[in-house]
Amino acid sequence: MxxxxxxxxxxxxxxxxxxxxxxxxxxxxxxxxxxxxxxxxANVIPYTSTATDCWNALEVLDKDPASETDVILIYKLTPEPFSTQGVSSGWNREHVWPKSYGVGYDGPDTSDLHSLRAADWSVNSCRSNRYYAECDAEAAGGGDCTSPAHAEAADGTQKQSFSGELGRFAPPPSVRGDLARSIFYMAARYDGGETDTTDLSITDCPCLSTNTMGLLSDLLQVRSEWV
Structure with missing residues (x-):
């Protein structure tokens, strides 16, 4: 923007x-x-291009303050060299609002930098398109809670699967406010009125077919922690 x-x-x-x-x-x-x-x-940066694209932008936006050549990975919270971008042992571009929840593969929402973060390749795969929420032991059909969510994920991360859906993913506590703000921005920004975009919304009943992300109650809970 x-x-x-x-x-x-x-x-x-x-x-x-x-x-x-x-x-x-x-x-x-x-x-x-x-x-x-x-x-x-006004300035929509292409997702992938031979010119400036989202890879270049993330090298600036997620740059490690202590290094001229590293990014900080959002779910791992460790530095990673710029040079390992797109490599399975390195980092890739995480859609905070997953593509399968309405962002898709085209349009300004796909490359909106408010919803893209540098992420460890393996931890990003672990999150997949799970919506943001802490594990819920009382939820019907809920599986066991894994914490940390992945062997390479930061402390405080959580992953829980549900019957019939991918389930929940809790980011590291220190970045939950930033990611909640990103989710709220996307819901405010995109109403489906532009080419190759859909109407995005947030709910306590996330649904892939209706492009509704969550979990609203958990996102509101961390809202008070924004600084």
């Missing part, structure tokens, strides 16, 4: 007082935010 100013008050200056003070809520507020986000998303 490109804006003429990084100042929040300037960016949101087009919103009305009712939008800012909580008078407008729900569908009305989401429509206003969606229009603003779409209008400022």
């Amino acid at each position: 490109v804006s003429n100013s990084c100042d929040a008050s300037t960016y949101y200056s087009s919103l009305s007082s009712d939008d800012l003070d909580g008078t407008n809520t729900g569908v009305a507020l989401q429509a206003t935010l969606q229009a603003l986000l779409e209008s400022t998303h």
